Amino acid sequence: MRRLSVILILFALLLAPWGHAYSGTTPPGAAPPDVSLQDPLGRDTPRGTVVGFIRAAQAQDFARAAEYLDVKLPTVRAQRLTQELKVVLDRGLNVNLNLLSAKPEGDPAASPKPDRQLIGTVSTETGGLDILLDRVQRGKSPPVWLFSSETLKRVPEVYAEIGPPWLESYLPTPLVENRVATYPLWVLIATLLGIPMALVIAKLLSRGLIPLLRPLVRYLTKEQDDRQLERITGPIRLLMLVVAIHGIVMLFGLPLLLRQFWSRVALALAVIGMTWLLSRLIDILAELTHRHLDRQSRPHNATTVGLLRRLGKVMVMVAGALVILYAAGVNITAALAGLGVGGIAVAFAAQKTLENLFGGITITSDQPVRVGDFCRFGDQVGTVEDIGLRSTRIRTPDRTLVSVPNGHLSSISLENFGVRDKIWFHPTIQLRYETSADQLRYVLAEIRRMLYAHPRVESQSARIRFVKFGACSLDLEVFAYVQATDYAVFLEVQEDLLLRIMDIVETSGTSFAFPSHTAYVTQDRGLDAEKAQAAIAQVRQWREEREVPFPNFPPERIVEMTDTIPYPSPDSALRAKS
Structure with a gap:
């Protein structure tokens, strides 16, 4: 499980790099657009407009950032509006940028009316501000997505209510004005300090939560020791780390791109934590079920429990991977639909694997043999030690271990000596x-x-x-x-x-x-x-x-x-x- 967790963490980090994860490029699997029709600023799609504006404003290139606004203002006022919009988005917009539409026509589900996209809503005390994009065509140029003038009219009002991050008012001017990699210096310092703070907070939260869970775990497991509680302590600590990361991000008021990065890291850790926790709970449930079956003198059903435990853990792992892919902006529906074409090749490649999987299910449900039975399979005999997802392991009288694929075992004659009554x-x-x-x-x-x-x-x-x-x-x-x-x-x-x-x-x-x-050549006693x-x-x-x-x-x-x-x-x- 630890090895899988490390793999998922690395996988999540690869899907969530600091700034380059958010782009207006064509999603995987889609046909590349005509280069002659592409906007040089990436405003062809709603995602390209939002990400392009944030990047330009983050780099303090306010002249370029103003090109993403559907408004005509003097340069000074346009730059001021750009700064205010950047602060409003950083402080109040909570959306996953990877889930924004990367299609030129936008997402019909997020369209209040034709050629308009609702990106999200910034909540304020005086009412929410809808962040809208309008698809605008000027002259013979291709249509582009711009921040709606309807939204821009209320930006100064919302900015006055929200204001910059509270921490900036208490920091020295050099920490606010000096920048590293387009971010204010205080943001990077807060990020570096936030990591150990999150670890400490997670540890404190775990110490407070685990004693509260002890009576419940003992009641459910009917055990007076903390052995089962110790098995879920690790996942709980990881989930508490997720809570701590969210708290640190909200406390410091990090910019949108950086907040998106840490939110994705927190999501990846949350998925890993839940996957880890559910796997441990499946193990605990299987162990308790084994004990219950032993008390009821039904040990033969333990094989079914073991197979269900393995299947359950595999399903949990697959679900966790799908959640991470969805959070990374991968269109799961399109990917699964694509399997309809490539699924034939995959089915042929995985034919034996599927055959063994269903063979294991058949053996477990039909129970021609169970764990502990002495049986004859083909020209060999032995005692069944384990029935897995792929193969069944049988211990021979020579003490060797034979692994027989479930697909083969389910198709041959099995002679079970363990069920004889005489x-x-x-x-x-x-x-x-x-x-x-x-x-x-x-x-x-x-x-x-x-x-x-x-x-x-x-x-x-x-x-x-x-x-x-x-x-x-x-x-x-x-x-x-x-x-x-x-x-x-x-x-x-x-x-x-x-x-x-x-x-x-x-x-x-x-x-x-x-x-x-017999030839009698001499006289014997007969x-x-x-x-x-x-x-x-x-x-x-x-x-x-x-x-x-x-x-x-x-x-x-x-x-x-x-x-x-x-x-x-x-x-x-x-x-x-x-």
Whole structure:
């Protein structure tokens, strides 16, 4: 923010140089007028007339300044009237000279009648004096804008009421009569002294205002410390500096051009201060909203808050820049209309930027992933750390940070592991072809029994089926859901289930198949005949009792078996500690 403030200050100062900022030149974007029709004194436009008169009078070239008046008087009286008009404008005219019309025909909105422009009004106790310009054509010369005779008639009266700046009556004559760069010496001294005075006044105003804001800030933020107040102290001090500058300018009664310069500097500082203050307020509001969402157990909405915070700050910055441009005399409406022509090229150049911006808005609003979710995007996986205006940052298991453009992320398939309510357990068990049918029935029944009985397995959907004769194995497919959302917990339960399956297979007398062909070239122990006979006997007993558990156990038997296996196992270290 400080870097941006410095840039805006420099930008504002470049737009507001001391004297050369005010000219009657053609505004940017307008066609240059015919040189043969231009007035040598710059009276073609209302702005040129006002600025030309002030410059000539400021340089005490009263003969030249009189050329801007629509009046015929003797030289001495004309010069006297010129001096009085200059004082009246310096003391009472409050207009932005850059906003005066720079068109030969003037501004229709400021025309009380054809060929007349209202520049502004000088307020007095006896009534306001309208500063009017008339468009006059003499002979075959091009028409020019001159100070209206109607205005000039009342200038002596208003001058007698307003008079020169009050400070001049208390200053030595050399400070008033001696000039530097067309300004009286006292004006430059007052300007140099006014800068430290403004800083001191701003500091005093801030010290008085901040304690008054402390109770309000604590009430709104529900905090008893001044952390949030300290975040807005800087902008408040800058805004107080603006107030101090206006006070110093009005106190000293500076000439119009110099007053215009400091007014523009104050405006630039005010825009920067308000931009800075609004940005800090947006940050504070976002932080308070985060806390509120955390208290309501809705942290997933924090992503939306973060994106809105960024968008809000960007809009504040753009608005501040537009205000400064408008104050500098740039026709914002014409500039925006001009974008209709150049906007096509800009749109093509900014296509990816806009795509990423709208992609971020889509991700935030649709919320396929949120900050903190573990997800799969393309052929990579990772945890979402931040969703920005341009890209989303994802932390991979290797602890590297991947930045994915939002436009790309919003157009690909995203698999969000963070919203699972349970995790799928689906191994394929491959048994040797030497396994008998009854051994296979035993394995199926015991694994099915174990799935129903396990407390961390969802019994309603659990199943195991003999699905196919594989190339080198008898394939059994397990389908079950482990009641866990954390992957580390799932791995614990999966480990227990796989170990129990190994025990069941070993108890049945068979073993797991290998993905290869077995050639018996020597005598080995082969299948365990004793265990095989035991498994066959168990199946025979089921047949005799008509309790063969195929295609499934009876529902009442499933209810009896549910959650009967001790888990963790009796010899587990976790059970021993409990």
